[in-house]
Amino acid sequence: MSKIPVIEMFGPTIQGEGAVIGVKTMFVRTYGCDYRCSWCDSAFTWDGTAKDKVTLLEPEAILNGLLELAGNNFDNVTISGGNPALIGEGMAELINLLHARGIRAAIETQGSRWQDWFCDVDVLTISPKPPSSGMVTDWDMLDNIIDRMRDSGRETCSLKVVVFDTVDYQYAKQVHQRYPWVPLYLQPGNEDVTEEGDISARLLARLEWLFNLVIADPGMNQVKVLPQLHALIWHNKRGK
Numbered sequence: 329m330s331k332i333p334v335i336e337m338f339g340p341t342i343q344g345e346g347a348v349i350g351v352k353t354m355f356v357r358t359y360g361c362d363y364r365c366s367w368c369d370s371a372f373t374w375d376g377t378a379k380d381k382v383t384l385l386e387p388e389a390i391l392n393g394l395l396e397l398a399g400n401n402f403d404n405v406t407i408s409g410g411n412p413a414l415i416g417e418g419m420a421e422l423i424n425l426l427h428a429r430g431i432r433a434a435i436e437t438q439g440s441r442w443q444d445w446f447c448d449v450d451v452l453t454i455s456p457k458p459p460s461s462g463m464v465t466d467w468d469m470l471d472n473i474i475d476r477m478r479d480s481g482r483e484t485c486s487l488k489v490v491v492f493d494t495v496d497y498q499y500a501k502q503v504h505q506r507y508p509w510v511p512l513y514l515q516p517g518n519e520d521v522t523e524e525g526d527i528s529a530r531l532l533a534r535l536e537w538l539f540n541l542v543i544a545d546p547g548m549n550q551v552k553v554l555p556q557l558h559a560l561i562w563h564n565k566r567g568k
């Protein structure tokens with residue numbers, strides 16, 4: 329039995345990002361991250377401010393917690409963090425438990441670590457971090473992850489790059505050129521994750537800015553540009 333550090337579980341809500349945007353899903357957010365992105369919208373998963381809220385849970389207790397929250401009102405569970413790829417055996421067990429109930433598992437991770445259970449995930453989102461984050465991409469690791477996912481023969485993997493400025497945009501292009509066969513989603517960065525109230529006008533302005541970069545760029549004919557849909561609706565509210 330391997331326990332998983334969980335900082336929050338919530339839902340049902342609507343997946344707001346990437347390949348399965350718009351789908352009803354539960355969320356499980358794991359504690360701990362090997363990165364420290366300057367603009368992280370979930371810094372409470374690693375900066376110590378919510379450490380007292382972490383519970384170490386058996387995979388079965390997580391499933392039970394989700395069922396308690398939502399009954400049968402979900403078919404999808406998104407596991408995010410923090411970095412869920414820091415967790416080994418426990419996550420493999422959780423994914424098996426979900427599958428045994430006919431529930432699909434989606435993972436949000438940044439591509440800094442491999443886990444064998446990636447091959448069992450229904451929707452794997454890898455979100456390498458652009459320069460504005462202050463993080464440095466381990467390209468060997470990312471190559472390795474993308475190769476292994478390709479070798480697994482499952483069409484479950486996509487890339488998502490958050491773009492704050494034109495340097496980030498060039499980074500996103502580099503990612504696209506390196507892995508042209510992997511679907512790439514671009515999402516504008518939320519520049520103030522603490523602002524209260526309605527931030528939708530600010531986010532939409534950044535979406536239009538990103539649209540215009542892609543519209544003008546013949547090297548980006550295949551990418552999809554998406555907002556953080558949940559942030560347009562629920563702004564910086566946590567647990568949405």
Ligand SMILES: C[S@@+](CC[C@H](N)C(=O)[O-])C[C@H]1O[C@@H](n2cnc3c(N)ncnc32)[C@H](O)[C@@H]1O
Pocket residue numbers: 361367368369370408409410411412436437438454455488490515516517518519521556
């Ligand atoms: C909080 S992270 C957790 C999963 C994993 N650590 C990762 O970064 O992919 C979930 C998603 O939110 C994105 N994200 C974090 N902060 C953001 C911000 N300020 N604006 C836009 N997207 C952000 C990340 O890039 C990632 O795609």
Ligand SMILES: Nc1nc2[nH]cc(C(=O)O)c2c(=O)[nH]1
Pocket residue numbers: 341342343344345370408409436558568
């Ligand atoms: N609704 C909603 N969609 C999301 N997609 C990715 C999220 C994340 O924080 O990983 C997220 C989130 O926090 N909420």
Ligand code: SF4
Pocket residue numbers: 361362363364365368369370371373409410411438457
């Ligand atoms: S990798 Fe994800 S969770 Fe970790 S600091 Fe960056 S955005 Fe936040």
Ligand SMILES: [Mg+2]
Pocket residue numbers: 369370
């Ligand atoms: Mg989020």
